[in-house]
Amino acid sequence: MSVKPIKKSHKLDNVCYDIRGPVMQKANQMEAEGARIIKLNIGNLAAFNFTVPEEMEQDLAKNLPNAAGYTDSKGIFGARKAIMHYTQQKRIKGVTLDDIIIGNGVSELIGFAMHALLNVGDEVLIPMPDYPLWTAATTLAGGTPVHYLCDEDNEWNPSIEDIKSKITSNTKAIVVINPNNPTGALYSDEILQQIVDIAREHNLVVMADEIYDRVLYDGHSHTSVASLADDVFFVTMNGLSKNYRACGYRAGWMVLSGAKESASGYIEGLVMLASMRLCANAPGQHTIQTALGGYQSIDDLVAPTGRLARQRDLAYQLISEIPGVSCVKPKAAMYLFPRLDPKVYPIEDDQSFVLEFLEKEKVLVVQGTGFNWHAHDHLRFVFLPIEDELREAIGRFAKFLKDYRERAVV
The missing domain is CATH 3.40.640.10 (Type I PLP-dependent aspartate aminotransferase-like (Major domain))
Structure with missing residues (x-):
């Protein structure tokens, strides 16, 4: 006798949370296979050694x-x-x-x-x-x-x-x-x-x-x-x-x-x-x-010499130096939401784009449409990793985009 499949509720048909979606599932699979992934997808501060007071x-x-x-x-x-x-x-x-x-x-x-x-x-x-x-x-x-x-x-x-x-x-x-x-x-x-x-x-x-x-x-x-x-x-x-x-x-x-x-x-x-x-x-x-x-230790982290402020400045600088990429400098929070010029990067599916980036460079970010942005031209980067890791991750992103530009011209 065949078993009738148990399906999810139709209430979930238009519900998504791509921050922990298919691309992250692929990253978890890659980690299980031994890859080391730099995760810039989620604002989980403990994972980056930001400690509770x-x-x-x-x-x-x-x-x-x-x-x-x-x-x-x-x-x-x-x-x-x-x-x-x-x-x-x-x-x-x-x-x-x-x-x-x-x-x-x-x-x-x-x-x-x-x-x-x-x-x-x-x-x-x-x-x-x-x-x-x-x-x-x-x-x-x-x-x-x-x-x-x-x-x-x-x-x-x-x-x-x-x-x-x-x-x-x-x-x-x-x-x-x-x-x-x-x-x-x-x-x-x-x-x-x-x-x-x-x-x-x-x-x-x-x-x-x-x-x-x-x-x-x-x-x-x-x-x-x-x-x-x-x-x-x-x-x-x-x-x-x-x-x-x-x-x-x-x-x-x-x-x-x-x-x-x-x-x-x-x-x-x-x-x-x-x-x-x-x-x-x-x-x-x-x-x-x-x-x-109690003492508000977040004030130390966001001060000009604090860890969060330094990492924001570094990530913003490195992202902004990549050809065809622009970004509004964040005044708050812990994210960058850069724009990839569609004339330089003709991205048709930004989820496929970040998946390819993950597979080739082992860096995990979230596509802009995961935040219900209307176009396939933005990504979200978390700038919580230490400065050396940020340099490495954004350097890999710059390399990936260079290869992408060259393919797009061809």
């Missing part, structure tokens, strides 16, 4: 004996209190303990945000390029992602005109990823205010992903979009993974602020989803208060 590790160990039971579904008191104080530093008004929900990383909370809000056919405005989990979560929740353009010629700031042109009667929310992944952009206050004005006019929820809000270079400062109004409803996401190099702690949070009265039904849905998963990872929660209140 020692005080956080000590508090994790100290509290571990008390972390076996379920916590409050919104999170432990001390952690939420510290997050509330942090919102005050960011000038977000009117946040109470009840307005904070701790999750297993921002990734879990993005799912909550979409499932609690969307009905089938509802639309969410998401930046292009995006962090692809936002698009995937919108689709999985039954909504329709609508991508608005971020303008490379304007330091990757969102195009306000494009946002306006894509609003319909079905639009329910707009996502703002600032600082931005994958471009490293830091949005201007003027642009943020215009987005708030649009949200007010069209009664949109503003979902702000601010996970990189301390990873800032060249003396730049970050404005939380939720600090710009109290008559628009904001859902602001943050966590420990990037600023505190604690990706595996799975400790993120969402903050609800602004026009909370008008969003009471939505908030009820968020609380319901938080209760259904019982609680977030308890050990990780016990490090939040220490992280937010």
Whole structure:
């Protein structure tokens, strides 16, 4: 008797996460066969010897004996209190303990945000390029992602005109990823205010992903979009993974602020989803208060002489020196999103392009379409490896592109 195949749900038909997609699977296979791969595909800081602050590790160990039971579904008191104080530093008004929900990383909370809000056919405005989990979560929740353009010629700031042109009667929310992944952009206050004005006019929820809000270079400062109004409803996401190099702690949070009265039904849905998963990872929660209140070692890393700043400068310089490659210098985060001039590099399929690069040069990057970019002319590079490894990886990229140019001419 033949066995009937078990297929995946149709809900996953248009869901993808190419950061850990087919090209990474090929890299894992190559590693299993003995190859050494330089991985520039994901912002996993621990893999590049960026360490968690020692005080956080000590508090994790100290509290571990008390972390076996379920916590409050919104999170432990001390952690939420510290997050509330942090919102005050960011000038977000009117946040109470009840307005904070701790999750297993921002990734879990993005799912909550979409499932609690969307009905089938509802639309969410998401930046292009995006962090692809936002698009995937919108689709999985039954909504329709609508991508608005971020303008490379304007330091990757969102195009306000494009946002306006894509609003319909079905639009329910707009996502703002600032600082931005994958471009490293830091949005201007003027642009943020215009987005708030649009949200007010069209009664949109503003979902702000601010996970990189301390990873800032060249003396730049970050404005939380939720600090710009109290008559628009904001859902602001943050966590420990990037600023505190604690990706595996799975400790993120969402903050609800602004026009909370008008969003009471939505908030009820968020609380319901938080209760259904019982609680977030308890050990990780016990490090939040220490992280937010302690010495901010990220400041040393992003200072002009700090490791992250030096590696950003080096990667940007080396990438920019390659013929036919241009890049907006990132003001924040830990990524470069360079453009390959289509006249020089006529790439028809950027996933095949990065796969060929991996196979020939043993360097793993992510194609621009993996971030829902509309053309096959961008790649994302992580600049977390030490400087010698960055030189090696980008040197291999330059060699690969030289060969590609020569083949393209022929």
